[in-house]
Amino acid sequence: MIVYASRTGNVRAIVQKLGLPAMDLTQINDVDSPFLLFTYTDGLGTIPPIVAQFMQLHHGFCKGIIVSGNRNFGHAFFGRAGDLLASRYQLPLVQKLDLRGTTNNYEAITNYYHAIWKEVQQ
Template identity: 55%
Template sequence: MIVYASRTGNVRSIVTKLDGESIEIYDGLLLTEPFLLITYTDGLGDIPAKVARFLEQNREYCKGVAVSGNSNFGHHVFGGAGEKIAETYQVPLVRKLDLRGYQADYEVIQTFYETRVKG
C-alpha cells in the first residue's frame, strides 16, 4: 500500500506516476498491512501535523518514506519531513523529490515499493 498526504497536489501527482494501490491520509486511518509513506514538507522542514498523527497510530507497518519538498527553501530544510520521519521511526528515506519530481525519482520509489513493501 502507498499512503500519502498532499496539500497542493504535488504528492498526489507523484502517486499517479506509481503502480500500486494508494490511499490518502485522513484522521483515524488505521492500516493493517505494510506501506510506503509519501508526504510533503511543512513549516521549516517539518512533518505535516496530520502525517505525524497518522504515524503515531501506524508506525509498525511503515516500511519507508519518500518526501516532496521545494529546494528553494534551502538544503537545510529541503524535504526535512522525510529526514525527521526516517530518523524518528527508523525507516529508510527512499527519495527526496523537488516538487513533483522526475521520472528517475519514480523509478527509484517503484523499485523500493516492489522489493521492500509489496515483496
C-alpha cells in the same frame, strides 16, 4: 500500498503517475498491512501535523518514507519532514523529490516498492 498526504495536490499527482496502489491518509481509519508513507514538507522543514499523528499510530507498518520538498527553501529544509520521520522511527528514506520529481525518482520509488512487497510476501 502507498499512504500519502498531499496539501497542494503535488504529492497526489506524483502518486497517480506512479500507478501503484495508494490511499490518501485522510481516508484511512486503521492500518493493518505494510505501507510506504509519502508526505510533503510543511513550512520550513516540519512534519505536517496530520502526518505526525498518523505515524504515531501506524509507524509499525511503515516500510519507508518518500518526501516531496522544494530546494528553494535551502538544503537544510529540503524534504526535512522525511529526514525527521526516518530518524524518529528508524525507517529508510526512500526518496526526496524536488517539487514533482524526476523520472529517476519515480523509477527508484517503484523499484523499492516492488522489492519491499516481494520481501513481505516471503
